[in-house]
Amino acid sequence: MISSQTTMKGSMLQIADLDVVFGTGRMRVDAVKGVSFAVAPGESFGLVGESGSGKSTILRAVCGLAPVAAGRIAVDGAAVTNPRSQTFYRTVQMVFQDPYGSLHPRHTVDQILAEPLAIHGLGNTEERIVATLKDVGLGPSFRFRYPHQLSGGQRQRVAIARALILEPKILLLDEPTSALDASVQAEVLNLLDRLRRERGLTYVLVSHDLAVVAYLCERLLVMRHGETVEETTAAALRAGTVASDYARTLIAASRGFSRGEPVAQPAGIAAQ
């Protein structure tokens, strides 16, 4: 581990020595082991790694959806409470991977967007819904449709709208485009990029696609087996000047399949 161990003043989200443990005894799984990083306001930070590397678990731990065994999580300088407060959810919102599973199938878009407003006691429901829909590139005609009447990209836009309607400062994005077609992915990535610039949002993006991470994020953490491999920048990723062999393996793999090169060795022995 190289950096961000020290307390960064003025960071929007700070994670220090985070441990997440599932199960006990023989079935004990250490999903996240001593991970630390800090994200500045308006910055976009990526988490990449293979299945089971703990990248999504970190997002879930931030939201209070995974058992934190040790470590600190601070949002906007203040340690989070357990359970998370209402204020926390006004500040931090999450967009999940699967737009088919994360929207209530029997609620209209209008109901889906009105619910967080009702929970937080916010008025102007009408205006906020119309404005947020417009912001994510959906016209007012989508307002009274059900999720099954929408395409995957449109659903993900609704999921993004649901997160944005509370005007949060931090958006946790868990593989937001991996369930979408390439052309739709481009639209959603453009949307996320624009929203961040316009609203000064802070992103934490989990993705297995290095090109997506390089597109949306400035800095990123490469993870493996719940541990930090290295913290690096999108520029280093593009230039191929990453420090660890594992990150180089990831870059090589993202270029596509190649025969004969030692790119695709078994996960346990790769890149050593």
Next chain:
Amino acid sequence: MTGKPLLEVENLKVRFHLRTGTVEAVRGLSFTLGRERLGIVGESGSGKSQTGRAILGLTPPPGEVRADRLVFDGTDLLTAPRRTLRALRGGRMTMVMQDPKFSLNPVMTIGEQIVEAYRAHRKAGRAEARDKAFAMLEAVKMRNPARVFSLYPHEVSGGMGQRAMIAMMLVTDPDLLIADEPTSALDVTVQMEVLRILDELVGARGMGLIFISHDLKLVSSFCDRVLVMYAGRVVEEMSAGALARARHPYTQGLMRCLPTLAADVRPLPTLLRDPTWAG
């Protein structure tokens, strides 16, 4: 490729007669497959998955499959008795589906499912089937085959689930494997492992592979030949190496809208669909 083709498809049509009208998912698709890797690429709704399903006879009920010719290694799949089809399916031709979460049996351990798949097609005792299942779990590079054998599908990650699925589909040594987005639920390094496993098997056993995917770049780096589908038709067929010289605007658009590490284009170009492509 050499000799007689493994699979011949001529003018394949898949239609769904629904209350709201007829949906034509596949509209006149033709190709032959040898013992090679054929990629079928397209976006959601292009008919690529329905093509794979139709070949195996897995088109869901309101669907209707028509073709001038649909022959697998001398067996006419359109007229063969169900008994013959059942013996072929899962034995000599198998399919790896998109999502291990929905295609594995949630109330059976992974090991038992592989044993069941093997014993359904080969005369084998439990012990032999068990050994075979272990060997297969090892072949798909499970770190701890013995542990994975006794786990239920919900207890493994997506990547492991998909490898288990591949183990199950390859345990009977099929001649034709249809892989429908087999790696899109996996992350890059695991994806490469799975592809390497598939690549070895296709090479070593002389299997035919139909690789269905939305990922044009991946398919072209893995397959010998690529069919690009749009709205139920093939808009372009090319050898995989010729991707950079793709002629059709849809193929070109698909290539361009992907973010890459090499170039930082912002905003990403989006794909403008031309109604004439659907023809």
